[in-house]
Amino acid sequence: MSEGLDLQLTPQQKITEAISGLHAAVRSDISKSTASDYLSMLTVYVPEHGLSGSDLSKAIAVLTMPSSLLTSSSLQLVKLLYPRDRVEDDIVVNIVGCLGSGDGKPDFSVQISLLRWLVLIQPFLRTQAVLSQVYSILFMYLGYESIRRWTCHLLFLATKRKDIYPWRIQYLLELQNKYRDSQHLTGLLMLYKEYYPDIVVDRFGNFRGSLFKYPxxxxxxxxxxxxxxxxxxxxxxxVARSALTGPKRRRLNIPEVATIDPSGKSVTVEELTNLAAFAQNIDKVTLPAQVxxxxxxxxxxxxxxxxxxxxxxxxxxxxxxxxxxxxxxxxxxxxxxxxxxxxxxxxxxxxxxxxxxxxxxxxxxxxxxxxxxxxxxxxxxxxxxxxxxPLRKWESLSKDIVTPLTSIYDSNSQSWEFRYDYLMFMADLTRLYAACLLSDEQDEVGEMNREDIITASAKLVAHWEELYDKVKFGDQGYAKVVQAAVYMHQVVKMFGKSI
Structure with a gap:
C-alpha cells in the first residue's frame, strides 16, 4: 500500500485509492498482503458508497486483463462490484472480450463470476442494446461448458427475433443433442421455439422452469x-430545477404489436380482427416480437x-x-x-x-x-x-409488507389519508384470508395449511387494532378512520364464522 490509506480521505476517495492500488497489478507485481489490505478497505466502504464509473472501469480492467492479482483476490473483487450509477456499455464489452481460453485470459472461475455479475446488473445497464451488440460473441462461447450457464442466461435476456438465424437454431440443436443434461441450452432453444415454432424441432429433454430468474x-x-x-x-x-423550468412529462414507451417475418404457416396477431378469427387460429397464432x-x-x-x-x-x-x-x-x-x-x-x-x-x-x-x-x-x-x-404465512407477510407500511403509518401521523387507506387495505387483506377459510376447496393455499391461514388472519386483526389505537379522538380525519373500523368489524365477523 502506498504509505497506507490516508485516514483524512473521504470514503469515496479511499475507494478510489484502493482501486488504483489494485489496478497497479496490471503493470507490476503486488503482494498478496497488499492486495488483501486494499480488498479489506473496499469491503468496508463499497457496500455503503458504491463504485463510481471510473473506479468500476478500473476494477473490470484488473479482472479482465493479465495481472499479478491472485484468482482468489479476483473473485473477492467481483463480489464488491457495486455500481453507484448506470453501468456503461464498455464495461459489458470488456467482460465479454475476456472470455475463452488462452494466454492473458482470466481463470474460468473469474469468467463465471463476471458473467453472473453481468446478469445481476442487467437491470442497471446504461443501455440494454449493448447486449444485442455482443450477442454474436456470446453465442460463440456456448460450447464452453464451464461458462455455459451464464452465457445462456445473458443470451436469453438479449434475444430478439432479429437475432435468430437458421444456422443458430441448427447449432443449438446440435449442442442440445450433445449435452442432453444442459437445462440452460434447452431453455434457450425453447425461447427460440417461441419465436419460430414451426422451424425448431420439438425434441427436448426434461425442462426445469424458472431457469432464467434473477439469481x-x-x-x-x-x-x-x-x-x-x-x-x-x-x-x-x-426537482427544484423542474419547478423553475416546467418539466416535460414523459410518456411510457410500450413496444408496438409487430410480428416480424413469421413462418408461412403462422398467423400474426395483427391479422386477428375479431374473436372468431382468434378462435379459429388459436393453434397457429404467433406472439409479437416484443411480448x-x-x-x-x-x-x-x-x-x-x-x-x-x-x-x-x-x-x-x-x-x-x-x-x-x-x-x-x-x-x-x-x-x-x-x-x-x-x-x-x-x-x-x-x-x-x-x-x-x-x-x-x-x-x-x-x-x-x-x-x-x-x-x-x-x-x-x-x-x-x-x-x-399471493397470500403467504404471517412471517413473510410481516417482513415484506406489514413492517414497511407500518413504518410509513407511524411516521406520517398527520397524514390521515394514508392512515385510512392503510387500515382499509389491512381489512381487505384480512378479508382475503377469511375468504380462504370459508371456501371448502381452500384448506391449503400455496405453502400454507389451514392453521397458517388462521394464524395470519388473527395476526392481521391484532395488528389492525394496534394501528387503530394510535388514532386519537379529534385527530384530523378521525371520522373517516371510524368508517374503516366499521368495515373491519364486518370482516372480523366474517373471520369468526370461518373458524
Missing amino acids: DQQFLTAINDLQSRLHRHESEAS GSVFRDDGMVKRILVNRPTELAWERFNTWLASCLQQEFELSKRSDDDDALRELLLRSYELCQYTKQSFVSVQNFLRIYIGQWNGVKNRDIIFKMLLQL
Missing part, C-alpha cells in the same frame, strides 16, 4: 437501496397468453416488465415526473386482474418499492396491487 434478490435490493440513497440529493436538485406489447394491444396478445400459455412466453414478459419497472422507478426518483411509472403500474394491475395471477416481476418490484415509498405517490394503485399478491 440474487438481495443484490438487487442492495443496489437499489444504494443508488436511491446516493442519488437523493441529485433528485432533490432535479411487452401486451400492454398496447386490444386484447389479442392477452388472450394468447391466457388461452395458450407457455412458461417461456411468461418468462419473456416478466423479464421485460422487471427491466421496465426498474427503469421507470429510477427515472421517477430523479425527477418529479411520475406519470410513466404510474401508467406502467396501472397497466400491470389491469393485466393481473385479467389473467388472475400475480407476476414475479411485479412481486419483486413491490417489495423494493414499498421499502423506499413515502406513502403518497401512487397510493391508490399500490394498495390494489398489494392485494393481488
Whole structure:
C-alpha cells in the first residue's frame, strides 16, 4: 500500500485509492498482503458508497486483463462490484472480450463470476442494446461448458427475433443433442421455439422452469437501496430545477404489436380482427416480437397468453416488465415526473386482474418499492396491487409488507389519508384470508395449511387494532378512520364464522 490509506480521505476517495492500488497489478507485481489490505478497505466502504464509473472501469480492467492479482483476490473483487450509477456499455464489452481460453485470459472461475455479475446488473445497464451488440460473441462461447450457464442466461435476456438465424437454431440443436443434461441450452432453444415454432424441432429433454430468474434478490435490493440513497440529493436538485423550468412529462414507451417475418404457416396477431378469427387460429397464432406489447394491444396478445400459455412466453414478459419497472422507478426518483411509472403500474394491475395471477416481476418490484415509498405517490394503485399478491404465512407477510407500511403509518401521523387507506387495505387483506377459510376447496393455499391461514388472519386483526389505537379522538380525519373500523368489524365477523 502506498504509505497506507490516508485516514483524512473521504470514503469515496479511499475507494478510489484502493482501486488504483489494485489496478497497479496490471503493470507490476503486488503482494498478496497488499492486495488483501486494499480488498479489506473496499469491503468496508463499497457496500455503503458504491463504485463510481471510473473506479468500476478500473476494477473490470484488473479482472479482465493479465495481472499479478491472485484468482482468489479476483473473485473477492467481483463480489464488491457495486455500481453507484448506470453501468456503461464498455464495461459489458470488456467482460465479454475476456472470455475463452488462452494466454492473458482470466481463470474460468473469474469468467463465471463476471458473467453472473453481468446478469445481476442487467437491470442497471446504461443501455440494454449493448447486449444485442455482443450477442454474436456470446453465442460463440456456448460450447464452453464451464461458462455455459451464464452465457445462456445473458443470451436469453438479449434475444430478439432479429437475432435468430437458421444456422443458430441448427447449432443449438446440435449442442442440445450433445449435452442432453444442459437445462440452460434447452431453455434457450425453447425461447427460440417461441419465436419460430414451426422451424425448431420439438425434441427436448426434461425442462426445469424458472431457469432464467434473477439469481440474487438481495443484490438487487442492495443496489437499489444504494443508488436511491446516493442519488437523493441529485433528485432533490432535479426537482427544484423542474419547478423553475416546467418539466416535460414523459410518456411510457410500450413496444408496438409487430410480428416480424413469421413462418408461412403462422398467423400474426395483427391479422386477428375479431374473436372468431382468434378462435379459429388459436393453434397457429404467433406472439409479437416484443411480448411487452401486451400492454398496447386490444386484447389479442392477452388472450394468447391466457388461452395458450407457455412458461417461456411468461418468462419473456416478466423479464421485460422487471427491466421496465426498474427503469421507470429510477427515472421517477430523479425527477418529479411520475406519470410513466404510474401508467406502467396501472397497466400491470389491469393485466393481473385479467389473467388472475400475480407476476414475479411485479412481486419483486413491490417489495423494493414499498421499502423506499413515502406513502403518497401512487397510493391508490399500490394498495390494489398489494392485494393481488399471493397470500403467504404471517412471517413473510410481516417482513415484506406489514413492517414497511407500518413504518410509513407511524411516521406520517398527520397524514390521515394514508392512515385510512392503510387500515382499509389491512381489512381487505384480512378479508382475503377469511375468504380462504370459508371456501371448502381452500384448506391449503400455496405453502400454507389451514392453521397458517388462521394464524395470519388473527395476526392481521391484532395488528389492525394496534394501528387503530394510535388514532386519537379529534385527530384530523378521525371520522373517516371510524368508517374503516366499521368495515373491519364486518370482516372480523366474517373471520369468526370461518373458524
